[in-house]
Amino acid sequence: MDERALHRLIGTIIDPERLADDCAVIPCGDLLAVASTDMLHETTDFPAGMTDWQVGWMAVAVTLSDIASMGATPGEVLLAVGLDRPERLFDIMEGARDCCAAFGAEIVGGDLDAHRELTIVSTGLGTVAPEHLVRRRGVRPNDVIAVTGPLGEAQAALAGYDRHRKELLEPQPRVAEGEVLGRAGVSAMMDISDGLALSLHDLLAVNDRGFAVETARLPLPAGVPEDEARELALYGGGDFELLFSAPPAIFPIPGVEAHIIGKVIPERVVLADGKPLERRGYLHEWSG
Structure with missing residues (x-):
């Protein structure tokens, strides 16, 4: 079974239309908010040889890419870091901050926990005018x-x-x-x-x-x-x-x-x- 098959399973529990895009779409005054969450693991998502700065950069980049695909402007990012070694955190957060700064977003919060394998969940929010949503x-x-x-x-x-x-x-x-x-x-x-x-x-x-x-x-x-x-x-x-x-x-x-x-x-x-x-x-x- 692959992840697309599991998406179809989720679509029997919540409205499958909610699963059809890279981001969720939420009414927000005169605009629409878009929201995306990505989970990345050391062994499956971070290639060998990456620096911790690059790990942080990539964790944000994957989420900003989802926001971009909706025609939206990125705004806020939250990071949940399951950390295997505490000395890695500073460089990871610097990389995440620098990616946000490069593309007009900002880290505004998140969570921190101890994990055996480095795991990062990035959640991104953006906005777009309804007529420009794709x-x-x-x-x-x-x-x-x-x-x-x-x-x-x-x-x-x-x-x-x-x-x-x-x-x-x-x-x-x-x-x-x-x-x-x-x-x-x-x-x-x-x-x-x-x-x-x-x-x-x-x-x-x-x-x-x-x-x-x-x-x-x-x-x-x-x-x-x-x-x-x-x-x-x-x-x-x-x-x-x-x-x-x-x-x-x-x-x-x-x-x-x-x-x-x-x-x-x-x-x-x-x-x-x-x-x-x-x-x-x-x-x-x-x-x-």
Whole structure:
């Protein structure tokens, strides 16, 4: 069983519409508040060789990326740190603070506990005008599919291409790009931290149309042989780019490096170069 199957189980207990996006959406006066929570563990989420400063940075970056995917402006972050060794806390908190400062957020509280394995839960809050909110559901006929930047760089670093270590260890959430895309009128959006192929299937699950991608148009990680780079771009996790659908007329989008990689199609299927694209990427799984 994987985490998507467990999401469906949760959807039998609470409104499944609440699970359809990267963030929860909450009325907040004339605006909408968005909220996201991410849990990260040392053994599964923090690559070997990370400094504690980078651990703190990443813990915040994953949550800000979710907020960006809604077209929202980040505001407050809370951190719950399950700490294995107390001497690690200062550098972790400095990294978290610096990531917040870089993207316009602020740490306002959290919790601290003792754990055998370092575990960090980051909760982020943001706001967005209702007319600029972007959800995963909303794909329209004649839309194109686009991404904000190179894909597969984090996975390339894990495969030994050290020129991409910074993309792996200090990911950059596309906060400014998400806000611009929301105002520009994109129809659907999500972040692709679990890989492009899996993200396209996630979009498919909540829309009544499908997607046809041309792999020759994928922005690939530099310095990697083309066939391997294409595989990493399709299936590699750890990227913090945005995947979105939009009417062709809004391109080019000032302030956003956007790469059109395909188009929306009537059939509810995900195709790459005309063939079904495997639903594969980064998934937490449980055996048994």
